[in-house]
Amino acid sequence: xxxxxxxxxxxxxxxxxxxxxxxxxxxxxxxxxxxxxRGRYSNDPTAVAKVFLYQLGFLDxxxxxMESIVFHVRLPRILASVIIGGMLSLxxxxxxxxxxxxxxxxxxxxxxxxxxxxxxxxILLGGSLLTRQMMAFTGGxxxxxxxxxxxxxxxxxxxxxLVLSGIIVGGFMSSVLGIMKFVAEEQTELSSIVxxxxxSVANVLRQEILGILPVFVAAATVLILLSWRIxxxxxxxxxxxxxxxxxxxxxxxxxxxxxxxxxxxxSISGNIGWIGLVIPHLGRLMIGTDNTRLLPLTLVxxxxxxLIIDTLARTLSTVEIPLSILxxxxxxxxxxxxxxxxxxxxx
Amino acid sequence: xxxxxxxxxxxYDGSRRIFDDVDLVVESGEVVCILGxxxxxxxxLLHCMTDLLRPSRGTVTIxxxxxxxxxxxxxxxxxxxxxxxxxxxxxxTVLEYVVTGRAPWLGIFEKPGEEAYLKAQxxxxxxxxxxxxxxPYTRLSGGELQQVSIARAITQEAxxxxxxxxxxxxxYGNQLKILRMVRELAGQGYGIVMTTHNPDQAIMLEGxxxxxxxxxxxxxxxxxxxxxxxxxxxxxNVPLKLLEVAGHSRKVCIxxxxx
Numbered sequence: 001x002x003x004x005x006x007x008x009x010x011x012x013x014x015x016x017x018x019x020x021x022x023x024x025x026x027x028x029x030x031x032x033x034x035x036x037x038r039g040r041y042s043n044d045p046t047a048v049a050k051v052f053l054y055q056l057g058f059l060d061x062x063x064x065x066m067e068s069i070v071f072h073v074r075l076p077r078i079l080a081s082v083i084i085g086g087m088l089s090l091x092x093x094x095x096x097x098x099x100x101x102x103x104x105x106x107x108x109x110x111x112x113x114x115x116x117x118x119x120x121x122x123i124l125l126g127g128s129l130l131t132r133q134m135m136a137f138t139g140g141x142x143x144x145x146x147x148x149x150x151x152x153x154x155x156x157x158x159x160x161x162l163v164l165s166g167i168i169v170g171g172f173m174s175s176v177l178g179i180m181k182f183v184a185e186e187q188t189e190l191s192s193i194v195x196x197x198x199x200s201v202a203n204v205l206r207q208e209i210l211g212i213l214p215v216f217v218a219a220a221t222v223l224i225l226l227s228w229r230i231x232x233x234x235x236x237x238x239x240x241x242x243x244x245x246x247x248x249x250x251x252x253x254x255x256x257x258x259x260x261x262x263x264x265x266x267s268i269s270g271n272i273g274w275i276g277l278v279i280p281h282l283g284r285l286m287i288g289t290d291n292t293r294l295l296p297l298t299l300v301x302x303x304x305x306x307l308i309i310d311t312l313a314r315t316l317s318t319v320e321i322p323l324s325i326l327x328x329x330x331x332x333x334x335x336x337x338x339x340x341x342x343x344x345x346x347x
Numbered sequence: 348x349x350x351x352x353x354x355x356x357x358x359y360d361g362s363r364r365i366f367d368d369v370d371l372v373v374e375s376g377e378v379v380c381i382l383g384x385x386x387x388x389x390x391x392l393l394h395c396m397t398d399l400l401r402p403s404r405g406t407v408t409i410x411x412x413x414x415x416x417x418x419x420x421x422x423x424x425x426x427x428x429x430x431x432x433x434x435x436x437x438x439x440t441v442l443e444y445v446v447t448g449r450a451p452w453l454g455i456f457e458k459p460g461e462e463a464y465l466k467a468q469x470x471x472x473x474x475x476x477x478x479x480x481x482x483p484y485t486r487l488s489g490g491e492l493q494q495v496s497i498a499r500a501i502t503q504e505a506x507x508x509x510x511x512x513x514x515x516x517x518x519y520g521n522q523l524k525i526l527r528m529v530r531e532l533a534g535q536g537y538g539i540v541m542t543t544h545n546p547d548q549a550i551m552l553e554g555x556x557x558x559x560x561x562x563x564x565x566x567x568x569x570x571x572x573x574x575x576x577x578x579x580x581x582x583x584n585v586p587l588k589l590l591e592v593a594g595h596s597r598k599v600c601i602x603x604x605x606x
Binding site for chain 1: 420427439444448451
């Protein structure tokens with residue numbers, strides 16, 4: 001898309017956008033490489049470089065343990081954190097635009113609590129890790145389905161109604177989770193549930209990444225293609241309909257995609273707050289409100305942010321630090337700072 | 348082109364009628380002012396004309412085609428709407444907002460390109476507000492918001508522009524500015540329908556007038572035939588007089604003294 005030069009229209013911004021996106025992508029790749037070289041076995045970046053050179057056929061011999069660690073231990077985890085960060089940030093930006101509220105996060109419609117119920121159910125039934133992921137995903141989607149069905153019963157399709165039913169579903173799911181925790185075996189099951197809720201990508205499997213990858217690619221593609229229509233949604237129902245936009249359809253597609261992203265992310269990593277709230281704000285500060293620019297930027301930035309957080313989580317101390325704790329410490333002050341910078345009109 | 352309402356009635360719940368049997372026609376180049384007391388259904392009437400609401404009885408036609416048989420996209424290519432107040436929590440720039448007027452002309456996955464931005468820019472120039480292009484939308488004044496919203500309808504290439512109380516919340520100078528704009532747009536061939544609480548505006552625009560009185564009785568016609576002392580007093584439930592002011596050829600609506 002070209003914008004003519006005589007239009008000072010975002011021309012400057014547009015170049016700024018390309019540069020920022022490129023810069024962030026380079027940072028992300030560099031971050032991935034750096035993160036690959038950090039860990040308990042070896043902290044040597046050249047060792048990682050050797051593994052890749054070996055793969056490309058430039059070296060004849062390398063440390064097989066290092067190769068295995070890079071490909072089987074570190075890489076899956078790093079990819080998972082990047083994808084999950086991107087997913088949560090993107091769906092956060094979407095939710096904020098659709099609900100015209102900058103204070104909304106992607107678990108507004110009860111995805112996280114639904115997923116937690118699913119995961120806790122799997123833990124209680126003694127299912128495998130993969131079962132746990134499947135059930136978390138199902139639970140998350142079930143919650144969103146419930147939350148979007150309630151407004152139909154009332155024949156009220158306003159955003160407010162949707163938000164309220166999200167609160168109803170979220171509250172209900174929390175109670176179900178409460179019962180599950182109550183009946184759980186204290187030493188084993190309860191601690192598993194609690195640990196799952198604190199969020200982690202430490203034990204992520206290759207199959208899990210392959211499982212969410214198609215969802216990620218499909219949903220993100222649709223959302224980025226629809227990004228301009230999402231702009232229109234954020235001007236409100238009447239405004240959108242009088243320019244011929246089928247608001248219910250666009251909003252429906254967009255919410256389904258964003259919820260698929262959140263449910264996929266949460267099903268693998270457990271509850272990870274803040275990212276979906278903070279990163280879109282950071283993005284708006286950098287590039288402005290226009291979703292055609294904001295969405296791609298947010299995607300990359302979310303991946304980078306999560307990569308940094310998870311790398312800190314596994315290298316800061318000898319014990320894993322749960323992600324939600326780290327993110328809270330970093331995300332909350334950052335969010336405060338962003339609100340101050342943006343001077344959002346909080347009414 | 349013309350938009351016509353034929354025997355249109357509207358009710359939100361099926362029992363309580365908002366209005367009944369409304370007949371109204373607006374053609375290209377005409378201005379129609381809708382007058383009436385608060386809550387009588389002026390905005391509802393506008394919404395029926397742009398397919399935001401469906402009449403409970405009667406038909407709305409655009410060039411003799413029933414609006415029900417047209418897609419929202421087809422309606423949006425003919426009818427633009429300028430809401431009373433618009434709000435968004437995000438700092439879109441004016442240009443980003445105005446360019447959304449291109450939506451009915453673009454595919455669902457399409458983003459506005461060069462041509463769309465040029466059209467938006469032209470609309471801003473036409474209303475002499477080009478300097479606002481990069482201003483964050485949330486920092487506009489009431490008068491600027493109205494103009495920007497009209498610019499969007501022009502970008503939309505709508506032939507008819509419906510305005511819901513375009514002069515509400517504006518200072519006197521800005522009210523007159525918007526009226527001049529309405530007059531100019533009609534001169535360029537746009538059909539304009541606007542609601543207002545000020546009978547003088549209908550008189551100044553010298554177009555057609557649609558009136559709801561306090562009892563929801565509806566009348567429609569040329570301003571000088573519809574607006575009489577009696578009708579005005581009926582609408583607002585105060586004795587009002589239309590007087591000619593010395594030195595002006597135009598009439599003015601005079602309220603009684605405040606005892």
